[in-house]
Amino acid sequence: MGNYFQQEIECAPREQILAMQNEKLLKQVQHVWEHVPYYRKKMEEKGVRPEDIKSVADLHKLPFLSKKDLRNAYPYGMLAVPLKDCVRIHSTSGTTGKRVIAYYTRHDIDLWEDCCARAIMAAGGTAEDVCQISYGYGLFTGGAGVDGGSHKVGCLTVPASSGNTERQVMFIMDLKASILCCTPSYAAYLGESMKEMGYKPEDIPLKIGIFGAEAWSEEMRRDIEATLGIKAYDIYGLTEISGPGVAFECSAQHGMHINEDHFLVETIDPDTGEVLPEGSQGELVFTALDKQAFPMLRYRTRDICTLTREPCSCGRTHVRMLKLKGRSDDMLIIRGVNVFPSQIETVLLNNGYAANYQIIVDRVNNTDTLDVKVEMTPQMFTDNVGEIDERRKALADGIKDILGIRAKVSLVAPKSIERSEGKAVRVIDRRKL
Amino acid sequence: MSVKQISVFLENKPGTLKKMTSVLTEHHINMRALSVVDTKDFGIVRMLVDDVYETTNVLSEANFIASLNAVLVFAIPDEVGGLDKLLQAFDEAKINIEYMYAFAGKKGAYMIFRVSDTKTAEGKLAAKGFECLTAEEVADV
Structure with a gap:
């Protein structure tokens, strides 16, 4: 079966890919050593020099990079080329001061768009298609990345961006959009809205959905496919490594192929940092092999996953990542927004409550719900119901202000939140992903 | 008192x-008396007990959060207009009632009032001939 954007690379024999990776890795380590003092220092601390890295087999000798490093190095510390060679930035949502700015040269954008084009074609997209992109455009990588890929495939690209559901529906119907790219939760929302407007799946011209930027379940996939009358494909990526298209699903829909000619992947034990044999579940670590401006070496994603090299029926030889198992740290993605329990904790403390709380995330009708249970304290208790409720509302507003999404706050009895080894269980994620 | x-x-x-x-x-x-007020996710129980000190201690030991508040208790004659006369006095003295609840004792009916300024209210109502009950009296009704 066809459906390749760059068949010679996507279906290249393993040895050929490995040879390509070896060559690119050596160059990249030298490039970073010379141009990123922050990483050079990390290498020196570990006693590693570029000449110690002779092939992919030596990758484990290099130090890791984490989100913390990127924050330390903000804004230019990871930049490996002169600014005049950069043509664009993108940034993570970082409502928390955890913002990361990624830089791109023309070459970086080009390879990223290639990856997105591979994803679109793997999902069955061709130059005949009308591709509506309802990811946000702007600092977020979703819109721009897939937009570039869509151009490369030659689709008629509809840069609808996110929001304004009525207009989205109008474009889908009037322009006969056949591909929809957005977050799975927005796709679900759009599907529900169209159903309410009276559209039956067979009336909707869409055939293909390419959804990513948040985790979603098989159940959700089936729901979206049924309401929109499409086949839905998963796409994976992160701003630090480029954006969407780091990995994508093919027609076999058994895991996402990682674009190994550009991104080297490892799985590690999140606690020890030890590299795990391929096929064991662990934290994904990426090395960008040929990005120039923002060349991440061994970037820890915190995403827990399993890799497989079982031959794929689509003919692609690149390794596949199976469904994400979750994050190894405590960040939650709720309605597409990054949420850290520590943010909620800050609001509690600022409002006079103690840090005894529990966050319960669930998915009802394909929309994430956020409940925050807070233990009552003697200081916050009064005999006046109205006053307690006012304080509860102030807390809910404070959370909305800092997260950008609303939480249902309920007050519970002291010491009622379950504790494990004396520590309150902070997060319960009931979403079946 | x-x-x-x-x-x-x-x-x-x-x-x-x-x-x-x-x-x-x-x-x-x-x-001695009990009232429950509730909202969708929490409630407040208000009560008069025979041993306030002991009660606050045992509740706190059992991880309940409790607070103490001063309230005024009046005996109400069990007849038509009994409460009305008392409220008339509140009205004339311009005392705002935050909440109130009733309980029945061996000797008759009693009303418990929570007002914003307990001391002032007590004085004004006493001047109108409405004496509130002391803790000892409440324990005895």
Whole structure:
């Protein structure tokens, strides 16, 4: 079966890919050593020099990079080329001061768009298609990345961006959009809205959905496919490594192929940092092999996953990542927004409550719900119901202000939140992903 | 003299009130009056008990949050217009009532009032001939 954007690379024999990776890795380590003092220092601390890295087999000798490093190095510390060679930035949502700015040269954008084009074609997209992109455009990588890929495939690209559901529906119907790219939760929302407007799946011209930027379940996939009358494909990526298209699903829909000619992947034990044999579940670590401006070496994603090299029926030889198992740290993605329990904790403390709380995330009708249970304290208790409720509302507003999404706050009895080894269980994620 | 009322925070879910009454029973505490006010997710129990000190201690030991508030207790004649006359006095003295609830004793009916300024209200109502009950008297009704 066809459906390749760059068949010679996507279906290249393993040895050929490995040879390509070896060559690119050596160059990249030298490039970073010379141009990123922050990483050079990390290498020196570990006693590693570029000449110690002779092939992919030596990758484990290099130090890791984490989100913390990127924050330390903000804004230019990871930049490996002169600014005049950069043509664009993108940034993570970082409502928390955890913002990361990624830089791109023309070459970086080009390879990223290639990856997105591979994803679109793997999902069955061709130059005949009308591709509506309802990811946000702007600092977020979703819109721009897939937009570039869509151009490369030659689709008629509809840069609808996110929001304004009525207009989205109008474009889908009037322009006969056949591909929809957005977050799975927005796709679900759009599907529900169209159903309410009276559209039956067979009336909707869409055939293909390419959804990513948040985790979603098989159940959700089936729901979206049924309401929109499409086949839905998963796409994976992160701003630090480029954006969407780091990995994508093919027609076999058994895991996402990682674009190994550009991104080297490892799985590690999140606690020890030890590299795990391929096929064991662990934290994904990426090395960008040929990005120039923002060349991440061994970037820890915190995403827990399993890799497989079982031959794929689509003919692609690149390794596949199976469904994400979750994050190894405590960040939650709720309605597409990054949420850290520590943010909620800050609001509690600022409002006079103690840090005894529990966050319960669930998915009802394909929309994430956020409940925050807070233990009552003697200081916050009064005999006046109205006053307690006012304080509860102030807390809910404070959370909305800092997260950008609303939480249902309920007050519970002291010491009622379950504790494990004396520590309150902070997060319960009931979403079946 | 005002009387000390205990207010207890209760989560609005089955069994919480029972848990509290069990604690009181275990420590042989007798409730004289009780009122429950609730919202969707929490409630407040207000009560008069025979041993305020002991009650606050045992409740806190059992991880309940409680606060003490001064309330005024009046005996109401069990006849038409009994409460009306008392409220007339509140009205004339311009005393705002935050909440009130009733309980029946051996000798008749009693009303408990929570007002914003207990001391002033007490004086004004006494001047109109409405004497509130002391803690000892409440324990005895």
